Amino acid sequence: xxxxxxxxxxxxxxxxxxxxxxxxxxxxxxxxxxxxxxxxxxxxxxxxxxxxxxxxxxxxxxxxxxxxxxxxxxxxxxxxxxxxxxxxxxxxxxxxxxxxxxxxxxxxxxxxxxxxxxxxxxxxxxxxxxxxxxxxxxxxxxxxxxxxxxxxxxxxxxxxxxxxxxxxxxxxxxxxxxxxxxxxxxxxxxxxxxxxxxxxxxxxxxxxxxxxxxxxxxxxxxxxxxxxxxxxxxx
Numbered sequence: 001x002x003x004x005x006x007x008x009x010x011x012x013x014x015x016x017x018x019x020x021x022x023x024x025x026x027x028x029x030x031x032x033x034x035x036x037x038x039x040x041x042x043x044x045x046x047x048x049x050x051x052x053x054x055x056x057x058x059x060x061x062x063x064x065x066x067x068x069x070x071x072x073x074x075x076x077x078x079x080x081x082x083x084x085x086x087x088x089x090x091x092x093x094x095x096x097x098x099x100x101x102x103x104x105x106x107x108x109x110x111x112x113x114x115x116x117x118x119x120x121x122x123x124x125x126x127x128x129x130x131x132x133x134x135x136x137x138x139x140x141x142x143x144x145x146x147x148x149x150x151x152x153x154x155x156x157x158x159x160x161x162x163x164x165x166x167x168x169x170x171x172x173x174x175x176x177x178x179x180x181x182x183x184x185x186x187x188x189x190x191x192x193x194x195x196x197x198x199x200x201x202x203x204x205x206x207x208x209x210x211x212x213x214x215x216x217x218x219x220x221x222x223x224x225x226x227x228x229x230x231x232x233x234x235x
Contacts, residue, residue, distance in 0.1 A: 002150075006023065025128070029176070063165065067167050073101030075123075081117075109171070121160070124152045208226065
């Protein structure tokens with residue numbers, strides 16, 4: 001169902017009057033300072049792609065097919081084009097980060113900075129990603145048949161193969177909000193992979209969960225008037 005939902009959203013973009021669109025999964029969270037973060041992303045993506053001054057869209061519409069803003073982590077690999085670093089004080093410290101790519105942050109990204117980069121190995125999880133009207137059609141043609149893969153895995157493969165030009169903001173500015181596990185919450189991904197049984201999500205609505213790598217969670221600020229960053233980890 002999630003795979004079909006992504007395809008439906010891409011079809012909607014193709015049939016719309018939008019030049020660009022941001023597709024956000026429904027369990028995604030972001031920092032309360034997201035407008036500030038997106039302004040920085042806009043400036044630096046345009047700089048990285050040499051967007052034409054005549055192109056008045058916030059991120060340009062050329063030289064990228066996917067702008068990956070929310071993901072599970074990304075690497076900085078040898079042979080990749082030189083990334084562009086920029087200052088963002090809303091970024092969490094590396095040692096507070098939770099995720100498999102923490103080692104890449106330590107080795108490749110200075111504290112207080114993010115990168116605009118091409119997609120590295122294992123850039124998966126489609127928490128939030130930008131597309132253009134043209135690239136939405138291209139993505140549909142490339143991943144529309146599924147071939148037994150999850151949508152994010154298929155999208156990542158097309159990026160790695162060079163069939164899609166994919167830019168990544170690293171570390172991410174959108175991430176997955178998780179209700180508390182001690183209340184019986186199980187990710188739908190885990191349930192789908194038969195690692196556990198799901199629960200009625202209404203039972204979690206009054207319980208504060210966590211969001212990895214987001215310093216000032218918009219969800220927890222609105223619902224609980226608190227922060228709720230997931231404890232740091234290497235995975």
